[in-house]
Amino acid sequence: MSKRLPQRGGAERPVGEPSGAAPATGTPGDGTAAATGPAGPLPHWTNPLRDQGDRRLPPVAGPCGLVVFGVTGDLSRKKLMPAVYDLANRGLLPPGFSLVGFARRDWADEDFSQIVYEAVKEHARTPFREEVWRQLADGMRFVPGDFSDDTAFKQLRHAVEDLDAARGTSGNYAFYLSVPPKFFPAVVRQLKKHGLANAPEGSWRRAVIEKPFGRDLASAHELNAVVHEVFGPDQVFRIDHYLGKETVQNILALRFANTMFEPIWNRSFVDHVQITMAEDIGIGGRAGYYDGIGAARDVIQNHLLQLLALTAMEEPASFDAQSLLAEKLKVLKAVRGPADLGRDTVRGQYAAGWQGGEQVVGYLEEDGIDPGSVTDTYAAVKLEIDNRRWAGVPFYLRTGKRLGRRVTEIAVVLQRAPHSPFDTEATEELGRNAIVIRVQPDEGVTVRFGSKVPGTSMEIRDVTMDFAYGESFTESSPEAYERLILDVLLGDANLFPRHQEVEESWKILDPIEEYWAAHGRPAPYASGGWGPEEADEMLARDGRSWRRP
Template identity: 70%
Template structure:
């Protein structure tokens, strides 16, 4: 006898009386396309094990890998075990591993292979009968965007995209969501021909990070910050994602894409939207997305892109104590490439709250330090009743939300230097770190996002309107840069090209040194 079906509407695991308790996914299976790729091996498979180990997946959860490799189920399980041991964040426990391994299956085939997709359909049916997956299935497309149409068409042809009345089917798409507005629209049209909009989950792993979500708690759960979170008090906002590594063997993906398309269009514009949005009526998916879309629709580029943008390409230099090569000398890179490895923009948000406040976004590789942060920098006090010498080392107040690697929040403010005979004021910092404040370790971003997809909880996933609005912002910059020729060079280990520093200096400001 097959196990009883548990549908989304009557899944008791999702009806927690105490909302502080973690929700457990209901019966389901996950099909992973691109299971042999770096993302799956290093991030997705370990995240699925960690969810199993934390008790957040149901006992009958099943994972099907789909790829061209000549593997059977046992070989696939061996590969998954190796990747889990190498990359999992929770301890390896045989009991947890056996629970996961019992549901591992492998289907061999190519994306244009009808027989392979028919076999995939039969495998899901068997898992439903054997393990009680309820007919529920998610399809994770960890594959190049050029293959989306073929896979979606196969899922449609084989009936895999169409669930029974009491089950669900969902699809997960990894970035990039196109390379410009036109391709993003085409991609959205391709996927939405097969899956309804509420069954499409576009993954931006930054939105799964605890600190990004804590930004909402910081703003809307505390009366302390929201009254000053506006143009009356804020001087400017800096949003940074800096990496100290090069392209790390990703030449085939990165060259021709560049820093702006790879990071600004998705990660940084999402952080801008969360920083600048108004408080939603609730944190339901539609309410949260609507407020983010209002912000992105209100973003404007300055008229003079020559002075409001910067782009660069790293050259040879020192990264710590290691001598590193320049971008054009990396394996697989065309020595004539004009792809930027550094990008910076100045943007304005034309709303009443943010009128006149510039938002500076920057990202780059081979920079001085690995750091991602949002810095809200406040205006100076209108009057200081001290001598100039007493405050000469005093900067501007700032709230800095550290996204990675040391997740937390720093508040910078002025304080009197100890000493009875003087009134000297200097900057001090008050620091909150997740690692020291909570005993629980922060789950990896992909853990949260995979679980949310299995739960059908979409607030952290951007819908196609957000994607298209982001490309509307970036496309004019990319067209402008295409006419400018080669990017400005900057030395590895530095903080980017001179034009990036000039971008802020023209406004009498400077980039934060994290």
């Protein structure tokens, strides 16, 4: 490559060093140990206010490093590398933090640093600071090779050992598998073969896996078995980036930190729940991945069923990973799929149409798509939960591409008042009360209720009360990958689905996929609309209708 930046040399102060802070002490591997380098200890800074119990201040990772496989992909360039920089810029990474890239490129360390630099400049959320960049770049290394190359993995081990000595990472490393699932077995077995999965005494090693976690129950079970040959369950972090979004975490706060919502969060007051993830884009350059996977496997099995679990779960004993897992598992095990798969499930495929003022092609005309493909780009299902809280309350889940707008929301729609003293004419424009949690793009919560229209007559219409993150808090929400990467480095598994959840989700979806595979083609729908007519008919049979966000 022709471009070069000065990569070596430390910043004037370590990344994240608060003014006047003192170095922390601790035992190796517990996340608080002081890092060591060639010239002696590198200070690991903590915030004394947080040490005194001020929870407003986020925790800082201890000495550690991150190894990213598939570092040349879009996910790494657009999300992972910028997230690492943003964490460093916020002072949440240790001064000796190290980043190792592994990919099939004939690059030197400086080439890799240049690629990361360009990704950070283009996609980072926080302002660029030269001193932060220099400190981060000084700990970057690149290892060229493919996943069957023993020599490359030997070189990776040497790189990790060198960074332990030079940067004081204390043997603590997370291995991020930003690669297709078919490569997971090869990577984890190479890590085991070359001793990279085994942490030195007092240190830790962790594996981070991107979805999809299999394509059905059998493949998910096989994948989990392969990964757990090398890493224990507590060492495996399955990334579902939706769980890192502030508004998803706010579901728990909304329900369990307030007394106004939880008393009505049950079958006595809730009519139904709608969970929507709509995208206004097509498949873009993802034809190779998406065709044969489809909307249900890509989104419902993970994102939407996780949102359902958080919405429907009972209050956990605490918010540690095991307590959250226990309650989410109870809900997923209680989910009952449609009794009539023909009536209560819909799959669709976008056709040509207009999107954002431009004419777009249909799915079958996209580059790389087989003209006879039956892959679903839209999926809607009706589920119920067999427990005392939710018996008889339908949960409608839908997702699709080329829909009217990009939006993800959870709408808890309440029952109508059992008796109304108002004339029918007074309430003819009154809909159902609803609590809507907006996950993206306008993060917040909306409560919809009826209010009298000003004037001499009694006329009632829907109004809304809105909470928006951007208006209520001065600090912008961090990207999901910032939160999740930091949690991996801290060993906090709260926001990561465990293998039991993955397998229970496939048990819900597999019968639906099997039915679809045996029954014809997906229903076509025009790009820019809200999906096939069959999806509207599915709710109409229940006397309900989809929300139009």
